[in-house]
Amino acid sequence: MIPFSFGLLLMLGLPIALVLAMTALLYIYISGNTVLYLSFPQQFFAAIENYGLLAIPLFMLVGELMNEGGITRRLVALASVFIGHIRGGLAYINILANMFLASIVGSANAQVAVMSQVMVPEMERQGYQRGFATATTCAGALLAPIIPPSMLFVIFGVLAQISIGDMFIAGIIPGVLMAAGFILVIALLGWRYHYPPGIRLSRQQKLRNILAAIPSLLVPAVMIVGILGGLTTPTEAAALGALAATLVGKFAHKEMHFDRLGGMLMRVGINTGVVLSLVAAAGVFGWVIVFEKVPQQLASVLQGITADPFVFMLLVTVLLLVVGTVLDGIAALILLAPILLPVAIEVYDISPYHFGVVMCINLTVGLLTPPVGAALYVAARVTGARPAEIIRPLLPFLGITILLMILLSWQPFLVTALIS
Known part of the structure; x- marks a missing residue:
């Protein structure tokens, strides 16, 4: 009954938050257990009564302040x-x-929008094809939901009721491995297609770029040191990051204009409202x-298929890759985590951090695959490249990401090694 109601409402084109909430209401109505209506508002608001969710608007604000304060350009120069x-x-x-920006922005859609404006025109000017330049930018944006801080990790931590700080730490090694894989792809493609030669900077230019970027590096340093050192919670680290981005943009780079603060706060408020409405609706759906x-029903089915945790993770990977093509990453995470996580923990004894990282990487792939592919269409709109031009050079990057997911599924210590 639940899958049928959910599928029917989804096909009607309703927003995913409304689909989740209405599915829950339909279940109560059809079951005849109308006393559950009294619990509906309580479950709805209880889902967002979590201190960790404050990190989401704060990390969004850090990204806005970073763009306004000239931090992005200086990190590229570095x-x-x-x-x-x-x-x-x-x-x-x-x-x-x-990779630098992933430790600040935490959102693939936001990062691909920023970097497409910064990198693609310059790469075109130096002789790269627009499709490849845009595909490389899209691939790099996949790092944003993996390298901490990450909004997907915050939401998963809230859903799983685990430490968001430890979730961030669990993403460090996978994020570095993903970046290394992307660099390997570029090296192999460069050997095959003879990319344009690089520009050699003088010693003075290098020194100037390094000195100019030092204040910008304070923003991720404040957040990461605070979290890894146990000095702050992720939410407090995000607030300090926003303060650092403001001070750096205003006094170090002198590019921050407070008259634009209203627009930034409006964008943060709208985006936060969208995310939190999903979380609240997911509370009643869960x-x-x-x-x-x-x-429990899913667990019995999966146990009949396999008792091997690695095979289970591979099955989940295939499922999420399919789901990610039709649902936004946050929506899919909110929908599937309450169903799959108990099975992973209770039946297959998989660490929630291991499962969460693999799940989030899976769903980031969906950001770049049609028919939804939100980040793909953002990049196409910003750069003017057709989606078909982007997808072909993007395939090797997606392939290396899938190989990484298989590796992480097979060797969970790559996720849990840094967690104390």
């Missing part, structure tokens, strides 16, 4: 110091700069799922 001189240097710079004993 990346050029290290690898800008080699053949295909701008492609490497794109990935490395995305409540119905548990009431209907869906996780």
Whole structure:
């Protein structure tokens, strides 16, 4: 009954938050247990009564302040110091700069919008095809939901009721491995297609870029040191990051204009409202799922297929790759985590951190795959490239991401090694 109601409402084109809430209401009506209507508002608001969710608007604000304060441009210039001189240097710079920004933005859609404006025109000017330049930018944006801080990790931590700080730490090694995989892809493609030569900076230019970027590096440093050192919660770290981004943009780079603060806060408020409405609706939907004993039913089915945790993770990977093509990553996470996580923990004894990281990486792939592919269409709109131009050069990056998911599924210590 629940899958049928959910599928029917989804096909009608309703927003996913409304679909989740209405599915729960339909279940109560059809079951005849009308006393559950009294619990509906309580479950709805209880889902967002979580301190950790405050990190979401604060991380969004950090990203807005970073863009306004000129931090993005300086981090790109810093990346050029290290690898800008080699053949295909701008492609490497794109990935490395995305890696720097991933520790600040935490949202693939926001990151691809920013970096498409910064990197794609410059790569085109130096002889790269627009489709490849945009695909490289999209691939780099996949790092945003993995390298901490990450909104997906915050939401998963709230849903799983685990430490968001430890969830961030669990994403460090997978994020670095993903960046290394993307650099390997660029190296192999560069050998095959003979990318344009890099621009060699003088010693004075390198020194100037490094000195200019030092204040910008304070923003991720404040957040990461606070979280890893146990000095702050992720929410407090996000607030300190917003303060640091404001001070750096205003006094160090002198590019922050407070008259634009209203627009930034408006964008943060709208985006936060969208995310929290999903979380609230997921609260009542998850409540119905548990009431209907869906996780137990799924567990019995999966146990009949396999008792091997690795095979289970592979099955989940295939499921999420399919779901990610039709549902937004946050919506899919909110929908499936309450169903799959209890099975992973109770039946297969999989760490929630291990499962969460693999699940979030899975769903980031969906950001770049049609028919939804939100980040793909953002990049196409910003750069003017057709989606078909982007997808073909993007495939090797997606392939290396899938291989990474298989590796992480097989070797969970790559996720849990840094968690104390």
